Amino acid sequence: MSLWSPSNILAGMVLNIRRPFALGDRIRFGEHEGEVVEQALLFTRLRTARQIEVIIPNGLFLKAPIEQLSTAGGLILACNVRVGYHVAREMVELMLLEAAQRVGGITDEPLPFVRIAGLDERAVVYEVCVHTPRVHDQDRLLSELRERIVDVFAENRVMGGSEASRTEPN
Numbered sequence: 001m002s003l004w005s006p007s008n009i010l011a012g013m014v015l016n017i018r019r020p021f022a023l024g025d026r027i028r029f030g031e032h033e034g035e036v037v038e039q040a041l042l043f044t045r046l047r048t049a050r051q052i053e054v055i056i057p058n059g060l061f062l063k064a065p066i067e068q069l070s071t072a073g074g075l076i077l078a079c080n081v082r083v084g085y086h087v088a089r090e091m092v093e094l095m096l097l098e099a100a101q102r103v104g105g106i107t108d109e110p111l112p113f114v115r116i117a118g119l120d121e122r123a124v125v126y127e128v129c130v131h132t133p134r135v136h137d138q139d140r141l142l143s144e145l146r147e148r149i150v151d152v153f154a155e156n157r158v159m160g161g162s163e164a165s166r167t168e169p170n
Contacts, residue, residue: 007059012041015058020066026135028067029056035136049139074107074133079145082123087158089116089124095156096128099148105141106130 034046118125
């Protein structure tokens with residue numbers, strides 16, 4: 001899609017009127033996630049956590065959902081961990097909550113929680129969810145959460161493998 005297409009100009013005007021996001025907001029659009037650093041008539045520029053700037057033609061915003069990640073309430077960060085069936089569910093949940101409590105920047109309200117996200121032939125997929133008001137620190141906080149999970153699992157001599165992490169607006 002050419003930046004100079006009429007659909008980009010029209011979409012830029014629609015975005016200017018509807019304002020689904022603003023400068024400084026953190027959004028996810030398709031495979032791209034980052035902070036909105038520029039909104040022009042033809043395109044929107046995002047800066048990713050790795051400081052890469054991505055230019056998205058505005059016409060694309062009319063064709064797919066925009067996930068607004070920076071809300072006034074903060075973010076829910078989630079990290080999945082696969083643990084074999086031989087480890088008691090209650091023990092895994094306690095270890096994941098302990099790991100969450102060791103992360104700085106995580107709030108007590110809403111409380112961290114654990115849920116079973118899936119089952120496969122060899123393991124249970126647990127998802128630990130935590131809340132943070134520090135939207136722009138999400139990558140560092142997820143990294144710290146993974147580190148604490150590894151630490152707590154090692155302290156308890158339990159092997160597990162991290163699968164994926166994601167963020168959702170609160």
